[in-house]
Amino acid sequence: MKSSRALLATSLALIVSACNSDPEPLQYGPNPQLPPPHRGVLPNMTIAEPAEWGDQRPVVPQGFEISAIATDLKIPRQSLVLPNGDILVAEGRGGHAPALKPKDVIAGYIKAKGTSPVQGGNRLTLLRDADGDGVYELQTVFASDLDAPYGLALVGNTLYVANQGELVRFDYAEGQTQASAPPVKVTDLPSMINHHWTKALAASADGQFLYVGIGSNSNITERGMTAEVDRAMIWQVDARTGAHKPYATGLRNPTALAIQPGTGELWAVVNERDEIGPNLVPDYLTSVREGGFYGWPYSYWGQNVDTRAQPQDPEKVAAAIVPDYSLGAHVAALGLAFSTAAMGEDFAEGVFVGEHGSWNRADPVGYKVIFVPFRDGRPAGAPVDFVSGFRGSDGKTRGRPVGVTIDPRGALIVADDLSNTVWRVTAPRTENYSESQSSSME
């Protein structure tokens, strides 16, 4: 599966990076160090302290440029680049999980301080840069009155939107700036409680199937197992009939899905469980095996049993698949996009991952967009910071990345749900820019 050379390269890179910093466990790659579970009297919490961007901007690699192409949005989460270059942005805030314990009341209050106070838009906003100068002069509402829309996918002339409680579709014609009709329901999605409400979406390469990521209804079954029916899994939905089946299970919160170009394989980033230590459990990036079980709630990273889930199920533990690539614990990966040649040589093969940032850690992690390099279609090597500076050296947080999307013209679109901004990171222009553009537009 993975070449031993790639493994060795990863290990070496990790050892080197670990020597430079505090003795943190190796958290990236295929074999993260997993310390024993630990929890103090109170969970470690460092909540983002929001601040305005002012003159500051996120930091991008040498030669790349970043600009805010849309501001004053209402909680932008995921985006979709349409064939004509227009960008759709899903805005909303979902979930209606009641506080069951005193802890829920207190933790809810504390965590809300690290997010935007703006009310979710429940809409899709369309951004257009008609003259191609990088300024998106048109910012208009494409569709409104949605219910916490999140996942977006375009198949031919059909736009699919995953609301927090149903999968809907719109007819779409190129150049359209407003939906021509109200959405049509494809299928209901599990929405009871919706502790993890985001419904990630990807369409198979042939457009026949839609994959919907459905998060668990709890951190680790503290809302009871009956609340977890049809949760913590990825559904495969027949685009034509709306019929569904579980495609893979035991994925605690699959927050972003993407189809790998070429192979057509489904990949996901998954947020793992909290409150058993600063370095447990790693969020991960993985190819998703049909029928596979990935551990939640009984175990993590393969066969590491989580005793908080009772009664246990040893058979499920034994069957749990080890994910492909650890992103580190608590980074809160919420965005996933496969790169293209137009992103420049250094970033041509791999995935971009948007990391919303931690709360359950004294020393915060995440709060950036990383690039995970691939070789031969598999992750190979240590991740590289691609967009950072969301959390400043002053300890204040100015933005929190969510969805990331590739613009085939050579740009990465990053939704930021704290500053309610959409960022566009453009690759350095090279001589073969137009060539790579046309090839990636195929």
Added chain:
Amino acid sequence: MSVAVETRYSQTIHPLHAVLLAGTVPLFLGAALSDAAYAATYEIQWLNFASWLIVGGLLLSGLALAFAIADLSRPARRTPGVAAYTALLLALWLIGLCNAFMHARDAWASMPTGLTLSIIVTALACVATWLGFNSPRRWGTQ
């Protein structure tokens, strides 16, 4: 011939203090029983019940503690038993707080320590209530 009639009153704890103190017993007992039910069935709702019952017990015992400290600080009401009673109430409250944090853990992470602490706190609440009502009080008005 002359008889000095001395009026003496049994000065018990303040009625509100009494209600708060006695109320801790059913609350902490309820939490312990709920914990036992969760431990036996894995039915998560019992743990939710226990969590709130503990908060109720902490609120009442905290207020009772305030009364006890007030009694302790007034020489007219200070008796040998009051100091021990107050200390016990303080210990009860601190262990109860630990128990509340233990119950803030998700699912089975609060077990079995949560159940053990609930039983200890219930026992302490019973003893504290006994001492609170039974401690010798100063007789008379002076």
